[in-house]
Amino acid sequence: MRGPHNLWRLIRTGATFERTGAMRVALEAMEAPPRLRLVARIMGWPFKWLGYAGDPALPPVTRAITALGPAYIKLGQVLSTRPDVVGEELANQLRVLQDRLPPFDIALAKATLAEEYGRPVEEIFSEFSEPVAAASIAQVHSARLIETGETVAVKVLRPGIEKAFKRDIDAFHFAADMIERLSPASRRLRPSDVIKHFEDLVAGELDLRLEAAAASQFAANTEKDAGFRVPLPVWQLSSRRVMVIDWAEGLPMGDPEALKAAGHDVTAIGTRVLQLFLSHALRDGYFHGDMHQGNLKVAENGDIIAFDFGIMGQIDQYTRHVYAEILMGFIHRDYRRVAEVHFEAGYIPPDQDVVQFALALRAVGEPIFGMNAKQISMARLLAYLFEVTERFGMATRTELILLQRTMVVVEGVARSLNPGINMWETAKPVVESYIRENVGPRGILRDLTRTARVLGRFGPQLPELMQKALERQVQPEEKPEPKTAQALGAVSAVLILAAGVALGLLI
Template sequence: MIKISIRRTYRFQEIVNTFLKNGFSHVLFRLGITERRAAATMKNEPMDMNLQHIGQKLNRTLQELGPTFIKLGQIASTRRDLVPAEIIRELEKLQDHAEPFSFEEVQQIIEKELGKPLNDLFESFNDKPLATASIGQVHEAFLYTGEKVAVKVQRPDIRQTVDTDLSILKEIASLIENNTDWGKLYGVRSIINEFADSLLSELDYENEGRNAERIARQAKKDSSVYIPEIHWDLTSKKVLTMEMIEGIKSNDINTLDERGYDRKLLARRIVNSMFSQVLDHGFFHGDPHPGNIYIMPGNVISFIDFGMIGVMDDDLKLQFAKLIMELERGSTKGIIKVMDSMGILSDETNIKSLQKDLGMLKTKYYDVPLQNMSLGEIFMDLFGVAYRHQIKIPNEITVLGKTILTLEGLISKLDPAMSIMDGVEPFGKKLIKEYYSPSSLLKNAWESVSENAEILANIPRDFKDISTAAKKGKLKLDINLRQTSFILRRMDIISNRLAFSVILLAFSILMTGLIIGSAIAGENNMLLNLPVIEIGAIVAFLMFVFLLFSIFRSGRM
């Protein structure tokens, strides 16, 4: 416990000194991390408010602080809704390079993790790494079956370093949230917690292996995609052994051309595979840069390295598909409606100003042919608008935006004429069509009825609680008068819909009574030669259909 405390204190001081050295003393003082005299020692530090210069200094600082902070910077570079574009451009230059660690350490880690001598596990093992990063490095090896494999080995003591850094980052996040309006608005603590979960997941190689197998199951019926096999008997949390992919890097255009590969077909297959992962399954490769996509004989695509994964639930997939459709239509009102459905607009959001900025974005892409549009750039522009209006975009969408931007860079080299928009549009339309299919509508309607029935059942108890609180003088009202007309309009729609539902219910009960009464009395159901019950049933059904239509049209089940 004492060692942990000493290590943590030493690392905290190292972090503070690195930020001080690179010109962030006033920031540290403002956050309450350093005292005034520490900032005073840097009085000659230039107060440069140029965001690009700040980004350069931040890049240098994070690079010096090592893997945890490099990863943090790389993730921050995807958050254009949180960070100014000038700083992001500098953070995008962060490189995850590191010196290789020794073969003796590699052997020691493998033998400790897998419980056997290296020679018993592998027929041969190349002591020179194929690739090196801050978290681990990859070696080539052969099994006794003759199969060639790639063995990823985690850097010694990296987990200990990351744990210490994350605990410090969480404290700094608390200081930022407590001492700055920006920190409060965006909930910096929750952002750092998300980052911590993502990084710790990446440090678990068994988790990476499970990710690979899940992507493989998703692509099982697609013969144009191949995912390397995981050797679980040679895998642990710190060692990952997988089939070696013998292929060409997807951005090695000259070699692809020399060997007669169809680049247009490859581009289409990569795009189809990625958006199938995103919109069909909601589980996708989060870092599809050229080094993680190989081309195999027969124009087959192979993805590797599944440490970074994106996840989209059904609701977020639908909202993303709707957003794509609204972007294509150029509907600013539609985009705002989708944002509202995602729950990212607050009471403080100036809707008119937001609509104006989105209108300017629309003008930028007006008259641009669909095939010439960059979906990644559109998303980055959209995130920039979100930043100006202090709108926090869901992390899953920002990961997807960065993924699309990375993918577009590769696709533009394989097939300059292809547009990502062309590739995503069919998947979006298919998803929306499935959502509004009769079976899906009935399922959602039943879930809505169940939820509303529970709410109605709890109304007497809720009124009793309100009444009790009022009698005790403990009832508090928090009324925000911003956008009052919008709120009243929504309340009017809700009250009308509730009244319509009550009328429909009463009418249905009346019709049920008539049917039962006529059956008991043994009389026909004719009135003035008209089949009353049949007509009533049709009216009730039409009312029910109208109610469903109005609910689904609003996009709020």
């Protein structure tokens, strides 16, 4: 599938940007160097006639992205929250991608429902509205249940979306393979792994049963979070292509003026969004992975309501510790500690110089402090970070891609509500609380207790495990070599000590 035929898709991508006028707009918004702009225009112009026309009513970049399909739309959604990267004008254009895409016909939605339920829609819902929101992969309708009279949201996948998404991702894989072949230096960033990771994440959006499960889990994790709500799924009416979930009324977070007019403190909401995300990522290791304005509303009482749980992120306990220590190091401007954490976690090869890496991190972090968001060019900052990681051989961490991307998105949401927000000062109380509870003495004691419980469960099996270890190391009628005997003795001592610690803590 990932053969040269995908080259046609990539050519049409460039041609579409050229035909819609998006190429010039995008390059100018990204402040691309003049030489790059010239090369891009020369390369794109001959193939202009091959591009998709798109919807002429839309702005150029939005027009090109919507014409190209769901994977491109996902990228546009991320960029819409970063006016500091793509410019205020382009960011405003891309916000159309979040929840105001052209809907598909209501008859197609009802046909999907009837196919999934095996009976007409009218037997389940007393009311079924026209689409209230349309995104890249699905659209949402408001409906009223006949059985209970409750108002619910009904999410239905776009017809043919699975095939369209596979075509886009297939072309991305082809592009990644070509990049790795033509530029060996790019292999450090593992572009093929990155695309595979992205494919797995978004593929989860194509099975709405998984999204319903994610909503249920997220609601359970955040039940005690003040000022935050998650609608619950209606399980008996949810399936692979349809999800029914509680209706929650609120104002869109992408409209700060409407929020202000309703009496909401947008500065406080921006702070809360960022702190809630960090709390979910660090405390739970389970966070909303697509937390842009289109998936957030503000209730009448000021609660933040989250929607669209097709992309959720998970990070293990150890990675959370590493992430928290890196954040704390930047907050306290302890770049030596940040560098050491990178080495301890294996993110930077051991043959590199920790002192030089700390100096490079200082050059990244210092410009942030004492500035507001408008003074910081995130595009330049990310460019310098790339140079640093390339110089020190840091490989792309696929397990952190979603966390890093969502951090960028959430920061963009917070800045849209409060352009002067200081990311580090806002994050500080959440990170300090996590460090205090999980990395300090309390965290060590908790980890020891957890380890002891696990060892305690295996306690009765220790003799059998030791016997099997001896049988593997010593053949029949052979005596163990001195080194083998010493190793087995050490293993025995460790197991006995562990069992003692486990019993002591459990008692």
